[in-house]
Amino acid sequence: MMTATSTAAARARTPSAQPAAGRHEVAERIAGTLQLLQDHVAITRRIVRAGDSVYEAGERFGMLHVINSGFFKTINLAADGREQVVGLHFKGDWLGFDGIAAGQYGCDAVALDTGEVWSIRYDALLAACARHPQLLGVLHQAMSREITRDRDSLLSLCTLSADARVADFLRYWADAMAQRGLRHDQITLRMTRAEIGNYLGMTLETVSRALTRLSREQLIAFPERGRRDVQIPDVQALGAYVQRSLAPASTTLQ
Amino acid sequence: MMTATSTAAARARTPSAQPAAGRHEVAERIAGTLQLLQDHVAITRRIVRAGDSVYEAGERFGMLHVINSGFFKTINLAADGREQVVGLHFKGDWLGFDGIAAGQYGCDAVALDTGEVWSIRYDALLAACARHPQLLGVLHQAMSREITRDRDSLLSLCTLSADARVADFLRYWADAMAQRGLRHDQITLRMTRAEIGNYLGMTLETVSRALTRLSREQLIAFPERGRRDVQIPDVQALGAYVQRSLAPASTTLQ
């Protein structure tokens, strides 16, 4: 199906969903980055609350931002008013790369709950990079990771059914938590169904139905009355569910 | 609709589809970049033919690549064999950013026809950037543009109907040609319907039907027998078509 070159699966790269590998590596990388910034660059710390924006589309670019804590979304705006959640961002992620080329930010970066961002003047950062090449490496890796993640989003969006996309979304969030040493057996979705749906390219009703189906299949559970908290007994089972939905019938064949 | 904050249209950033503005700027920027590379970095030139890959997923990262001529696609591979065209690339675009963070490329970069790529060792580039800060600026802008474009793809994918997506795809391609001073009233699609469909998140049949409908509406025409060449009498009309399909009925209301 699709434009498969038949050997695709055989030579596929290391899975982006590597189950538990590299948890500590990520946490350490983030700690190292934050330390590096603290030591060599002038930082402006800022506490944000849910709904606060770090920057907005059209604003003149001058700073990059690093998340020290909290959860953020980036929203792309089209000239005609369409808006699209294009990214979710956690501790250690950078915000604002989209502004470098255009000289102004291309999207809104909004806090999903209370958190702290470190803002760094781009020119000061470049100057610091000149003195500490390690810092430049960190910066480039962050941009590279951003590109990779955006493409993974495209892949999920185009190849997965609505239910699988929701499962993949939960898996992605839980993985991000696990990698950062945060609680990941139970996550609190800080987005409304409408926001999740927007991010995943579906309506809020479809999100709701998908969550209901996933909980019927015991892949997730809602411990509280308010269904914002999602319990994930087994993250790998979510990945398996995604795989299963790719091969509707022929799983055991061959 | 969606999660519109009602003022979205009012404060939307400058349109990503700025009609004809900045054509020469882009061509000049590209010429400047190529000159800069030529002057200060060791370059390996390579001629590629349709189907040749510049790099493949999983390959060890060590080089970045700049397109001197030709057309390229990047294909993302999932561990399970799903594959997805995640980007189209033209003269002046960079290839390989996705490899920086992981140490290995995360996708395939494949030539869509004959072209020339310049390959540059990443470490040598960084060394050159240290001597010529201007080069670093160019590099960052290219990465930033890549991020912006991926997000624009996400936006189109999530908010547009199949027909509008095809129209937007043609508009995007024509714009890219125009910006580079290439012929843009008639473009030659160097991809099969299946590839276009994969890129746009739809089947090849839907692509075919969309093209038929667009030609019925006189927005495009097929000058040759083989329907690979697409004539676009008025690029702006394609943009208008996309807008129209967003507001099914209420265009003149309010």
Added chain:
DNA sequence: CGCAAAGTTGAGCGTCCTCAAGCAGCGTGG
């Protein structure tokens, strides 16, 4: 010339969207 690959078109169907109703949580004010 003949075969394989690419493309077009049609019919039927399924997934997801639309529209609608009802419920739950929560802050406000009478």
Added chain:
DNA sequence: CCACGCTGCTTGAGGACGCTCAACTTTGCG
């Protein structure tokens, strides 16, 4: 304190857009 309204969430019924399957045509190449 509870009615009230608001926002967010769930669930159902019906319909549409796009997918699947299939037949046929066209193009390109050995």
